[in-house]
Amino acid sequence: MRILMCRPDYYAIEYEINPWMKKERQADHKKALKQWEGLHKTILQCGAQVELVPPGRGLPDMTFAANAGLFYKGKVILANFRMVERKGEVAYFQTWFEKNGFDVVNKPGVDQNHYYFEGAGDALVANGKIFVGYGFRTEIEFYKTSHWIDPKHTIICELADPYYYHIDTCFCPLNEKQAIWFPHAFSEKSREIMSKSIELFDVDAEEAKRFACNSVVIHKNIIIPSGCPKLYEKLKKIGMTVHPCEVDEYIKAGGACKCLTMRLD
Ligand code: ARG
Secondary structure (H helix, E strand, O other): OEEEEOOOOOOOOOOOOOOOOOOOOOOOHHHHHHHHHHHHHHHHHOOOEEEEOOOOOOOOOOOOHHHHEEEEOOEEEEOEOOOHHHHOHHHHHHHHHHHOOOEEEOOOOOOOOOOOEOHHHHEEEEOOEEEEEEOOOOOHHHHHHOOOOOHHHEEEEEEOOOOOOOHHHOEEEOOOOEEEEOHHHEOHHHHHHHHHHOEEEEOOHHHHOOOOOOOEEEOOEEEEEOOOHHHHHHHHHOOOEEEEEOOHHHHOOOOOOHHHOEEOO
16 A cells, blocks of 8 residues: 655644634744654554655644545546645645656646546545545535546545545444444434445544544554544454554644555555
């Protein structure tokens, strides 16, 4: 497995674009760097390969590489951010993908779909299906009009709670057949559709708030935010190796382990 990350050199809470972010609750830069390094090391120990994209000055959220784009069927579908504060990241990510030989689509000024799409933060693949979120950032029309994602394999999920504004904050596939989720974050209709598409294990409100669903799965390993003991037990019972990871400085920006990574295969 190949994963893209971006060092948090310019990471800070400089604006408020989701309910978690409060400028007066600033991230501690030293701690944030240590936590990112801890995550990076754990990912390597779990056997994945990590690529690094150089961070862009003045782009504090670029460390959340999940939003760069989505690797899907051999292509990178570049993000088209809803948030103006993050639009500047696209050029940096695009340059890196192209330099590294990726087939990049959804490029500004070339073939960009004009609907918003926030990358792998809003699209997760499992069991030959792609679970996509909409409601706060990505627009449902993106999935309906983009020819890079086959609608036959798409499970469209409506996000219903502004604290869980990307699908990767409240849903996480564990393997081809099973996933964890925070059901409250989805509309009733979407809950029903999702339940029919994959076996789901509930995360409670307390651990959802700790970003339990924002985890990185590498084979049988799950790298998961610290402070979610109930879920750890459940995951161990189904044969997973649990790696709790301290990411509190990133929760302040509305992100955690998974948001800091983007899968490249
Ligand atoms: N502050 C960032 C934002 O609001 C956090 C992004 C979290 N990324 C994710 N994939 N959930 O855009």
